[in-house]
Amino acid sequence: MRRMLYAEAVVEALRRSIEGDDRVHLIGQYFLGLTPHRTMVGDLYRQHPDRIYFPPIAELGYVGAGIGAAIAGLRPIVDCATASFTFQAFPQILNEAANIHYMSGGQTSVPMVIHYNHGVRGGGAAQHSHSPQAMMWNTPGLEIITPSNPADLIGLVLTAVASDNPTIWVDHVRLFDTEGEVPDHIDPIPFGRASIRREGSDLTVFASSWMVCRSLEAAELLAGEGISVEVLDPRTLVPLDEEAILRSVAKTGRLLVVDEGHLRCGVGSEIAAVVAEHAHGDLVAPIRRLSTLDVPIPFSAPMEEFVEPTVDKIVKAARSLVDGR
Amino acid sequence: MRRMLYAEAVVEALRRSIEGDDRVHLIGQYFLGLTPHRTMVGDLYRQHPDRIYFPPIAELGYVGAGIGAAIAGLRPIVDCATASFTFQAFPQILNEAANIHYMSGGQTSVPMVIHYNHGVRGGGAAQHSHSPQAMMWNTPGLEIITPSNPADLIGLVLTAVASDNPTIWVDHVRLFDTEGEVPDHIDPIPFGRASIRREGSDLTVFASSWMVCRSLEAAELLAGEGISVEVLDPRTLVPLDEEAILRSVAKTGRLLVVDEGHLRCGVGSEIAAVVAEHAHGDLVAPIRRLSTLDVPIPFSAPMEEFVEPTVDKIVKAARSLVDGR
Amino acid sequence: MLPDLEPKALVEFLELMLLTRRFEEQLIELSQERNIGHFHVYIGQESTGIPALSLLEQGDLSFTNHRNHGHLIARGAEPGPMYAEILGRVTGYCRGKGGTLHLASAEHGFPTTSSATGGCIPPAVGAGFGFQRLGSDRVSVCLMGDGALEEGAWHESANIAAMELLPVIFLCENNSLEALGQRAGEYPSSTMAASDLTELASVFGIESVAVNGLDTRAVYQTMAEAVHRARTGGGPTFIEARTVRWPGNRPIWPELATGNTDLSMAWDASLIREDYAPWYREQDGLLGFARELVSSGFLTSETALKLDRQASERVRKGLAFALDSPYPEPEEALEHVFAPHRG
Amino acid sequence: MLPDLEPKALVEFLELMLLTRRFEEQLIELSQERNIGHFHVYIGQESTGIPALSLLEQGDLSFTNHRNHGHLIARGAEPGPMYAEILGRVTGYCRGKGGTLHLASAEHGFPTTSSATGGCIPPAVGAGFGFQRLGSDRVSVCLMGDGALEEGAWHESANIAAMELLPVIFLCENNSLEALGQRAGEYPSSTMAASDLTELASVFGIESVAVNGLDTRAVYQTMAEAVHRARTGGGPTFIEARTVRWPGNRPIWPELATGNTDLSMAWDASLIREDYAPWYREQDGLLGFARELVSSGFLTSETALKLDRQASERVRKGLAFALDSPYPEPEEALEHVFAPHRG
Ligand SMILES: Cc1ncc(C[n+]2csc(CCOP(=O)(O)OP(=O)(O)O)c2C)c(N)n1
Ligand SMILES: Cc1ncc(C[n+]2csc(CCOP(=O)(O)OP(=O)(O)O)c2C)c(N)n1
Ligand SMILES: [Mg+2]
Numbered sequence A, B: 001m002r003r004m005l006y007a008e009a010v011v012e013a014l015r016r017s018i019e020g021d022d023r024v025h026l027i028g029q030y031f032l033g034l035t036p037h038r039t040m041v042g043d044l045y046r047q048h049p050d051r052i053y054f055p056p057i058a059e060l061g062y063v064g065a066g067i068g069a070a071i072a073g074l075r076p077i078v079d080c081a082t083a084s085f086t087f088q089a090f091p092q093i094l095n096e097a098a099n100i101h102y103m104s105g106g107q108t109s110v111p112m113v114i115h116y117n118h119g120v121r122g123g124g125a126a127q128h129s130h131s132p133q134a135m136m137w138n139t140p141g142l143e144i145i146t147p148s149n150p151a152d153l154i155g156l157v158l159t160a161v162a163s164d165n166p167t168i169w170v171d172h173v174r175l176f177d178t179e180g181e182v183p184d185h186i187d188p189i190p191f192g193r194a195s196i197r198r199e200g201s202d203l204t205v206f207a208s209s210w211m212v213c214r215s216l217e218a219a220e221l222l223a224g225e226g227i228s229v230e231v232l233d234p235r236t237l238v239p240l241d242e243e244a245i246l247r248s249v250a251k252t253g254r255l256l257v258v259d260e261g262h263l264r265c266g267v268g269s270e271i272a273a274v275v276a277e278h279a280h281g282d283l284v285a286p287i288r289r290l291s292t293l294d295v296p297i298p299f300s301a302p303m304e305e306f307v308e309p310t311v312d313k314i315v316k317a318a319r320s321l322v323d324g325r
Numbered sequence C, D: 001m002l003p004d005l006e007p008k009a010l011v012e013f014l015e016l017m018l019l020t021r022r023f024e025e026q027l028i029e030l031s032q033e034r035n036i037g038h039f040h041v042y043i044g045q046e047s048t049g050i051p052a053l054s055l056l057e058q059g060d061l062s063f064t065n066h067r068n069h070g071h072l073i074a075r076g077a078e079p080g081p082m083y084a085e086i087l088g089r090v091t092g093y094c095r096g097k098g099g100t101l102h103l104a105s106a107e108h109g110f111p112t113t114s115s116a117t118g119g120c121i122p123p124a125v126g127a128g129f130g131f132q133r134l135g136s137d138r139v140s141v142c143l144m145g146d147g148a149l150e151e152g153a154w155h156e157s158a159n160i161a162a163m164e165l166l167p168v169i170f171l172c173e174n175n176s177l178e179a180l181g182q183r184a185g186e187y188p189s190s191t192m193a194a195s196d197l198t199e200l201a202s203v204f205g206i207e208s209v210a211v212n213g214l215d216t217r218a219v220y221q222t223m224a225e226a227v228h229r230a231r232t233g234g235g236p237t238f239i240e241a242r243t244v245r246w247p248g249n250r251p252i253w254p255e256l257a258t259g260n261t262d263l264s265m266a267w268d269a270s271l272i273r274e275d276y277a278p279w280y281r282e283q284d285g286l287l288g289f290a291r292e293l294v295s296s297g298f299l300t301s302e303t304a305l306k307l308d309r310q311a312s313e314r315v316r317k318g319l320a321f322a323l324d325s326p327y328p329e330p331e332e333a334l335e336h337v338f339a340p341h342r343g
């Protein structure tokens, strides 16, 4: 066991992928965003200069190039930096990568990973704070991983790189400074297996990526009030471990979905709908969604905090669900 | 009252918009897709050649040009033809049009309409059959109209053109051949007012755009079996008439959401989540979603029909919800 | 002019051109009998695609677009599974999942076919990137229309190909010289301000050349140089092949405006009808190529007609195969969303 | 060289350049005291933006990008509400909703500011389209970096502007001549294969010219011609203004590498420090402009220093205003998602 920064785990996952398979090449360089950790990617580049390509500011072109490279035999890991820039590449991600295996009738696969940093990072304002997971998930043909801690991150990326499908690797700059235990030997983590990050009996909190950390913090506070929260981290949205969610809700009878995306047609909507469809009888209280408010992300800090799901909001929502307060 | 084809209503809405306000210009020419009706847009062009612009095959460029034109004082109606082509324009629709009013602190408005034809049109296959409404709705700052009949279409478009906000006008080529009554005088229809297209007591069916027609057909068949279906057409997704939905569910106790988009994080997920959150106590049966199956759209007709929500599937889903069959 | 090749190769070109032409004429006829949906034909462009793509080898990859029938036939794809795909049968190359818009045959070097305008360009460049990084001498061919140059995808991808000297050939078939709405003499296409399409590539330092797409020799030689350049690390090439839009191609739904091709017009000018005389005389690359082959003595008109009958026969059999083939089971729609995880 | 203008106008240019410089130096200093987030400075580009934008009139529109501070000041925006916006205060031009990335002031002709690279280009072209259709003689200015030329948005929009002869001026500030990672001598920017950026516009038939962005006369004259062309129906112009990237701008977070500008270096070469001598001597357009003004006798060095003190004073007051201003109420976040429907 080692303790490791999440940012270090990103680099370790990239290094293991590069060193473990000659076909793995990186396209793009902002895996660690503009955070101070970014220099670690520079180290990787110096060690493997022939395995990283710095593309032009042309997300559509270079993500599409990743698709073609994957078809030709590479296993590219393509970085889009800030999630908002994936919009530039949507025609290639949504209409090519997601469709190719299917529309070729299984003749062709696209073994690539597409990385982005999503969400409110502090001052990113309306154009640099997106969480496009819901849009990706609304597009059949894409696998989606949403790691929330260093060990999961490494295991999930290893599986993503080995997968023959296009996989979206969802990261968050606010995760980079978090720490976690990492076993000395990490195996690839199979997709579609949720992780119960904290067991509890009063309420299930579903959360992914950075929201897992906030939910765990809230759960700790709620424990002090005698409210026992189970925190479920799906680890992958596609495939989704529906069983684990339904099992947890069957146990607790209550569901709070915490998601950093916008409310309407968001990840939270999907989880709420799944549970409403399949666990109606288990629910002792209405489902509750907590998402970023449906406004573009404002720049100024007090407004920014007002719109995102905070620990405080999670605590309050959980409390009102359990106590009816 | 006149009977009118939906396609004729599209042209009438465009004509009234152009003739009613000098600032209205059309950008793009495929409002009626490649259907035989398309020549009607040609007529409009011949009558108002200085009010239509035929852009290059450059959706990002010309939708963005619509934004700038709106800022400069026009009220453009921009056509993206097939909904799938909106992906090309996503950076401008999602990251510019939707954000400008907000991030300028209300200084600037973007009074434009963006039109597309969504959904399974028959043989469109994976790259020409998208229903990106959920992605649009996941993006605060866009109004969305989803007309399902000629009269609503005209009234909603008039409001959209008068609105100072970017409005997504969702159409479906399969609507073009449907007919409906149109009053001689049509007023703009205020946004956010659902229409109960058929009253019923056993079950609420929520459906928008082309799925309203299929749902009405299914309701008629179900009436023959003694199942009384209420068909609720939201007419606009943004803003959403939540009250009307909750009122209907309070009455019927059951909800079937029919949506042509994909299941995950779709329009259907959102409606299911809203009802699960706010009408939990009213439900006598679990909510049921019926969407296009979560696969890219296959080309071949039998597979295509297998994946989309058909009248038959609506009937079966409704029956099982009401009878438990 | 004729390419500088063995007669056998030239005759093979004619066979493939005839096969393409008869394949599509048959398809148009079928579309008049039953609703087979929207499709795009390659008629009038055979003299470009067939010699150009003959230069490819096993392992090379081609990324084509909505107007792909001739490209696949050029690389040896069979009429049967092509028709089957277009008719949505399970025996189609994509098991009925792709249709005409996404007709692809990996065994013939067509891994995926995008019908989003410009959609094939980034992956084509990426395949070149992949080959380069793998140290392979394979090449990637981007088969694009002139209209695709209007999409930003072109610009972004051309820059990448140029910066990295990738083994990519952009074969841009400009069939818009006669496009409706074109500002004749001013613009080569209806909605492109550049007066010379090759400049859109040469601005990035990409080797660029325009050829007459009806001149099989020019097409062949230019493509041969481009393939050689790509295989030997010389970087990308842009080829604009100018062809004339077939009159039947003007409406959105193709019509046999010029009738089923009468091959004899190639050597018997008296058969040429008034209505579309310029087409038969100068603009149809297939007739032109046959005319040259026969007049140069590479082939007798009788042999040409025999080859034509053989092509028609292959096409007929292919169509029969397709029509006899079953549709996929509806449940097959659930397959091929994801490749399975191994291990 | 100096633009051919009245002394008053030239002095005003100096005032605006000083205001911009002091505004940003102050901002960098502030960022060392407290975390104000990521921002981009215009230092080193003042000699381009200030003369160029002086040619605009009421009703003209400018669409700028992440590096916008100098553009706004050039058009008369006030330091107070600019700082306030950057610091997220309710008294900011966008009420704290935009921040430095989206600093916009409609009253100064900046309706919206995109910080997506290339994001401003389509709307800028669209505003030109709007003016043309409205029969207005207003012009639209697209303020873009060289990097934005790598985005496909450029290509699509340039084509539209060229085809429709729109009243648009693309003022492309190329500050990448010294960019890290650049293949010196080969490419003007690190990731652009075109060896001459102006060709990326001229290929569409757009009037294109490269100017030395440190030469205020060249900038002014070129822009004057472009504005005249646009106002009189002559169509778009592309101007590449070449400036040198300020040493403090190399890291992602700006640092006062060259210190607070010592204006006296403009006329007293003995003050020039060794460390960044080329910058002080030749590459800083502000020092260069002041040097010319003083040496040509338009201004005494004393007056220049007085203007500089006045600029610093305005900046100081502006910052105080901003720091004294309240943050928006958190609930203001709910406003301005939609404009209200009327009637
Ligand atoms: C992104 C996108 N926009 C628009 C279309 C509609 N469309 C289909 S074919 C076509 C024309 C393409 O022109 P070109 O590339 O020259 O091919 P051609 O049909 O002339 O061979 C267009 C615009 C599309 N398929 N994809
Ligand atoms: C679509 C998009 N991709 C990437 C970025 C990240 N980014 C911010 S500034 C910048 C450089 C832009 O270069 P240039 O246009 O020359 O402007 P400069 O900063 O040099 O003034 C990049 C790539 C972005 N903001 N938007
Ligand atoms: Mg064409």
Ligand SMILES: [Mg+2]
Pocket: D145, D146, D147, D173, D174, D175, D176
């Ligand atoms: Mg730059």
